[in-house]
Ligand SMILES: NC(=O)C1=CN([C@@H]2O[C@H](COP(=O)(O)OP(=O)(O)OC[C@H]3O[C@@H](n4cnc5c(N)ncnc54)[C@H](OP(=O)(O)O)[C@@H]3O)[C@@H](O)[C@H]2O)C=CC1
């Protein structure tokens with residue numbers, strides 16, 4: 135049995151209460167046992183990170199590069215094994231799990247390179263004889279609070295830049311998926327991180343997370359999760375003395391527009407991938423399919439046919455397209471919205487049934503609603519499951535207006551063969567990420583990730599833009 139322990143000040147701590155990590159494909163399968171970190175452990179982790187900060191923030195770029203690169207190499211070498219662990223604890227399919235681990239490995243390789251590329255600017259002053267240098271410095275101790283749906287990629291894209299730019303870290307993974315973050319922290323620890331630079335505190339958000347938000351020695355919080363928790367994080371960071379820098383990645387109600395001139399096969403593939411892969415449990419998932427009248431019926435028929443062919447089964451079984459929902463509570467939420475959709479008068483065109491498989495798990499057939507109005511709750515609220523709503527519109531102008539009519543603005547897409555509409559959509563879509571003839575979920579690891587409106591707050595994550603959050607700018611004036 136794997137034991138997911140906490141790493142505090144370079145020591146693995148196994149004491150205290152433990153909780154089973156249950157496989158959503160087979161609830162009889164216990165993936166491992168995780169410690170339940172306490173407030174006191176969170177405080178000890180912050181103290182360790184604070185003590186480690188001066189030396190780590192002054193370490194050479196080469197020292198940081200070596201550790202991050204070594205971690206990247208091990209993650210990539212073990213991607214099959216770690217991908218299986220991820221799929222067992224979260225429920226995404228094995229190819230998706232392995233792909234996510236590879237992405238984490240590539241993220242560490244990218245930020246290893248960033249250690250060597252940190253640069254500043256030198257400017258002439260407007261006053262005579264004075265030099266100005268603009269540099270970036272680490273923030274101090276950063277608290278990372280991560281969700282369950284990307285158990286290794288999201289911790290990776292927060293931990294890697296935090297360390298590369300010289301910060302020390304306390305990471306709290308989601309309670310449902312402690313194993314992948316534990317494995318990642320173990321790799322980094324063995325890659326040679328000095329004690330206290332990276333601390334792992336597995337435990338409840340209301341307990342361990344709350345300490346991170348309140349503690350005066352935590353300089354910044356990077357959070358990904360629900361809107362409700364994100365708002366609490368923001369309020370706590372503002373109330374904290376001194377105030378904390380914070381960054382929030384939250385929900386989406388992402389639109390995929392399909393125009394009459396779209397290549398039907400491309401549109402159906404983009405929709406199936408964006409709405410249902412990873413069991414729809416992506417903040418970038420397409421949950422609103424906005425389709426113009428001339429292609430609507432053909433699109434719905436072809437998408438329904440594609441859905442009929444999707445195999446929903448055990449996440450690690452060969453041939454599975456869609457794994458289970460992550461747990462009972464998320465399944466209840468999905469079913470609640472399916473029932474709301476029917477009550478609102480939308481037509482359940484396909485799916486939405488609970489499925490029995492060889493083992494007891496949270497299996498749900500992907501669901502497609504048609505006849506949806508953009509005012510309905512299933513078109514406005516994030517469901518976070520394999521449930522998509524088709525909204526029929528008359529033309530491009532109505533499609534764009536409907537796509538933008540949401541409180542969210544994370545990802546957005548259009549399927550069209552028209553350069554004119556594609557260009558106009560890229561320009562006018564109110565989202566942080568816009569895709570043309572591509573799935574709107576599953577993004578690159580070396581470019582900015584984030585959204586607008588109610589989806590995100592603060593600096594972008596990933597790629598070189600991550601420096602904006604994980605560093606603070608210093609302007610130095612010198613009269614030689
Ligand atoms: N946009 C996205 O990427 C995601 C969105 N969601 C949405 O959120 C819904 C609920 O998922 P859930 O995982 O519960 O999301 P939460 O927002 O509750 O959890 C995200 C992270 O925040 C922690 N947390 C929870 N409460 C607090 C708190 N008061 N202070 C500090 N940290 C806290 C959680 O810890 P713990 O696990 O211990 O509760 C977890 O690590 C989903 O159904 C979905 O709609 C969820 C995941 C990702």
Ligand SMILES: O=C(O)CCC(=O)C(=O)O
Pocket residue numbers: 283284288358415416417418574575576577
């Ligand atoms: O779609 C992706 O690649 C990333 C999605 C994501 O980060 C999320 O769902 O939280």
